[in-house]
Amino acid sequence: MSRAKSIKRPYHVRKKRQRVFHLMLFFPVLFLFVFNYLPIFGLVMAFQDFQPGLGFLNSRWVGLENFRTLYYLPDFLPALRNTLLIALGKIIGNIVVPLSFALLLNEVKNKFFKKTVQTATYLPYFLSWVVLSGILINFLSQGNTGNDAGLLNQVLLSLGIVKEPVNFLGDKNIFPWTMILSDVWKNFGYNAIVYLAALTGIDPGLYEAASIDGAGRWKQTIHVTLPGIAPIITLMTVLSIGNILNAGFDQIFNMYSASVYSTGDIVDTLVYRLGLINQQYSLSAAVGFFKSVVSGILIVVSYKLADKFAGYRVF
Amino acid sequence: MNKIKVSPARKLFCVLNGILITGIMLICLVPILNVLAQSFSSSHAIVSNQVKLLPVEFTTSAYSYVMKNAEFWQAVWVSFQRVLIGVPLNMILTVLAAYPLSKSSRVFPARKYYSAYFIFLMIFNGGLIPTYYVVSRLQLIDTIWALILPCGVPIFNVILVMNFFRGIPESLEESAMLEGASQWKILWNIYLPLSKPSIATVTLFSLINHWNSWFDGLIYSNFTDNYPLQSYLQTLVVDIQSLMETGDTEQIVAALSVNDTNLKAAQIFISIIPLMLIYPFCQKYFTTGLTLGSVKE
Numbered sequence: 001m002s003r004a005k006s007i008k009r010p011y012h013v014r015k016k017r018q019r020v021f022h023l024m025l026f027f028p029v030l031f032l033f034v035f036n037y038l039p040i041f042g043l044v045m046a047f048q049d050f051q052p053g054l055g056f057l058n059s060r061w062v063g064l065e066n067f068r069t070l071y072y073l074p075d076f077l078p079a080l081r082n083t084l085l086i087a088l089g090k091i092i093g094n095i096v097v098p099l100s101f102a103l104l105l106n107e108v109k110n111k112f113f114k115k116t117v118q119t120a121t122y123l124p125y126f127l128s129w130v131v132l133s134g135i136l137i138n139f140l141s142q143g144n145t146g147n148d149a150g151l152l153n154q155v156l157l158s159l160g161i162v163k164e165p166v167n168f169l170g171d172k173n174i175f176p177w178t179m180i181l182s183d184v185w186k187n188f189g190y191n192a193i194v195y196l197a198a199l200t201g202i203d204p205g206l207y208e209a210a211s212i213d214g215a216g217r218w219k220q221t222i223h224v225t226l227p228g229i230a231p232i233i234t235l236m237t238v239l240s241i242g243n244i245l246n247a248g249f250d251q252i253f254n255m256y257s258a259s260v261y262s263t264g265d266i267v268d269t270l271v272y273r274l275g276l277i278n279q280q281y282s283l284s285a286a287v288g289f290f291k292s293v294v295s296g297i298l299i300v301v302s303y304k305l306a307d308k309f310a311g312y313r314v315f
Numbered sequence: 316m317n318k319i320k321v322s323p324a325r326k327l328f329c330v331l332n333g334i335l336i337t338g339i340m341l342i343c344l345v346p347i348l349n350v351l352a353q354s355f356s357s358s359h360a361i362v363s364n365q366v367k368l369l370p371v372e373f374t375t376s377a378y379s380y381v382m383k384n385a386e387f388w389q390a391v392w393v394s395f396q397r398v399l400i401g402v403p404l405n406m407i408l409t410v411l412a413a414y415p416l417s418k419s420s421r422v423f424p425a426r427k428y429y430s431a432y433f434i435f436l437m438i439f440n441g442g443l444i445p446t447y448y449v450v451s452r453l454q455l456i457d458t459i460w461a462l463i464l465p466c467g468v469p470i471f472n473v474i475l476v477m478n479f480f481r482g483i484p485e486s487l488e489e490s491a492m493l494e495g496a497s498q499w500k501i502l503w504n505i506y507l508p509l510s511k512p513s514i515a516t517v518t519l520f521s522l523i524n525h526w527n528s529w530f531d532g533l534i535y536s537n538f539t540d541n542y543p544l545q546s547y548l549q550t551l552v553v554d555i556q557s558l559m560e561t562g563d564t565e566q567i568v569a570a571l572s573v574n575d576t577n578l579k580a581a582q583i584f585i586s587i588i589p590l591m592l593i594y595p596f597c598q599k600y601f602t603t604g605l606t607l608g609s610v611k612e
Contacts, residue, residue, distance in 0.1 A: 014422075020498040021415035021423050028412035029429070031467040032436060038449045039441025045448075052448070101339065107332055119598060120340045123347065126590055126597060128527035130549045134583045137552065138353070138576065139346040148364045151349045189343065217325065250530065254552055268443075275444040276534060288442025296438040 046286040066286040075261075075270055076287070082176065083266040086247040089180035091240045098188045099233065102195035103225065121189025129186075133254035136182055140168040175260040182255075183248055194236065195229060202228040235310040242299035245291050267291050354378070354580035361576050377581035387582060389540055390547035393459065393532075397543055398525045401463040405472070405521040406514070412473045414502050417480035433470055443534075450535060461535035462528070462543060469524070472517040479513035480506055516600045519593065526589060544586050551579050 046066055048059040070076050101121075108114050124132060142165045143149030149157070153165040168178045206224045215223060249268035256264040267287060275284030306312040348368045353361055354377055355370035365371045381387055416433070420426045441449075446465065455461040483506060491501050507514065532546030539547070 017498055018423055021418065024411045024415050025429055028408045028468045029432065031408060035449065035465040036436045036440065039445035040439060042441055042445030042448055045445065104332055104336055108336065117336055117340050121343045122598065124343060126523060126594065127587065128529060128545050130529045130545045130552060131583050131586060134548065134552045134579060135346050135350045138350055151367060254549065271443050281444050285442065285444045288444060292439055292442055299438050
C-alpha cells in the first residue's frame, strides 16, 4: 500500500480515531490479561513450594528445587523422550502423507470423484479426539476371547497378515505407532488442502514447456511440480518445529492406559497427573514452565526461519 | 482442447491411482461406518461379532434408550449453552481485536505494542495448573463461564480476520470518513460485509472448537451435571478403558452384553449430528479460510 495516497488529517481527528481503536481493544486485552497473562505470572509457583491455602505471597520460595526434583523424578525423562519421539513421528507423517495424497489427488481429473474423496477424508478432522477415541478403541480392539476382536484385527487376521490379534492400544511397543498413525489418519485430508491449493497455483505453461521438451509425467512431477510446491513444503516443515513438545494430549489422554505408560506417557499427561490428580501444583507447574520455555524458543526460531525462507509473517 | 493421445501406461496409472485413492477414502470412513453400524445393531449381533459396515439385526433401541437418558440431555443442554454464548463472544472479541490491529502503524502508532501483547501469547503460556488456579480463584468452577471466558479471545482467529481486513482497500475507509462515518460505522457497514468469507470461517472454527472441547469441562466441573456433551462422552470412553486396565474379562463381557457398545456408539453419533449439519459449510469455507491466513500486503 503506498503512503502517497493517504490524506493528512488534522491532529484531533487522528487522535479521536485512535481513541476508538484503544476502546475496541480494551475487552480483548482484558480477557487475555486475566486468562492468559495471569497464569503466566502464576508460573512463579514453579519456584515455590506452593500451597493453595497460602497463595503466591506466603508460599515458601524454593528456587530451582522443583526442577531438581523433576530431573530425578523417574517419570519425567521417559515422558520427555516419548513426547519427542511421538511428536517427531507425527510431524514427519503429517507432512509426507498429506503431500503424497495431494500429489495423487491432483492427478485425478474427474471433479465429482475428487470432491467426494475430499469430503470423506476431511471428516475425521472435524471430530474431537473423544469421539474418535470412542470409535478407534472399538475399531482397534484386540478382543478377549479371540473372535470378538475389532474390525481391523478381523481384517488383518482374515488376510493372513497377522496370526494373533494385535494389541494396538495395550502393547507398549505398538502404542506410539498407533498414536502417530491415527493422528495422521485424522489430519491428512485436511492438511492436504494447503498442498492442493499450492498445486493449483503452478503455472500450467511450465508443464506444457516441459512436455514439449519431452518430459513425461513422472519427469514433470520431479522437475515442475515438486519445485513448484517446495516453498510451501519448507514452510510447513519449519512451522511444525514449534510442535516438537506437543505429542497430542487430547489423543493420548483418551487412549492410553497404565500398561503403556513407559512408552505412551507424554509431558502433558504427566503434568495432568502430577498437578490435578496428585495435587503437586509446584512440580506440575515446573514441568509446564519447562515445556513452555522450550516450545517458546522453538516457535520463535521457526517463525524466524519461516520469514527467512518463505517470507512468511504471522503478524 | 485438442485430443491428446493417452499412452497405455498413463491409462494404467490413472486406474491404479483411482483404486488407491478409493482405498484411502475407505480407510477414513470404515472405522466411522463400523461404529455407526454398531449403533443400529442389536447387542446380540455385536457380542457375536457379526457387525462390519452394515447394521445386523437392525434396531433403534440404543437410540431410544439414549433419548430417555437424562444425563445425556443435560450434557447436550450444557453444550448448547456453551455454543450459544461462547461463539458470539468469540466473534465480538475477535472482530474488536482484529480491526484496530489491521490498521497500519502510521494510522495507529500503538499497534506495535498491542501486537507484541498478542504475539507473546502465541509463544508462551502459563500451562494447565496456573490457568486452573486463576479460573478457580475467580469462582468460575462449576459455572458455564469457566467454559466460555478462558477461551474468549482465540488469537489464531484474530490473526486470520486481521489479515483479511488488511486486504480491504484503505480508500474505502478514507471515503467513508470523508462522509463523516465513525470507525464503528466503518467496521460495521464496510469491513464486516466485505469480510463474510473470513467471518464465516472463524465462526465455524469457534463453533467446532466449542462443540468439541472436553478437557475444560472435565477439569472445571466438580459435578457431572455441569459436563458439556464431549466431557460426558469422555467419561464413557474412559469407563471402558478402566475396565481394560483391571483386565477383569468377566466385567468387560458383562459391560458389553448390556448393550454398552451400541449405546456408546449411538451417543457418539448423536453428538456428531450438529457437526454434520454444518459440514457442507465447513468444506466451503475452510479451504478459503486456510489460504486467507497467508494474505499479505
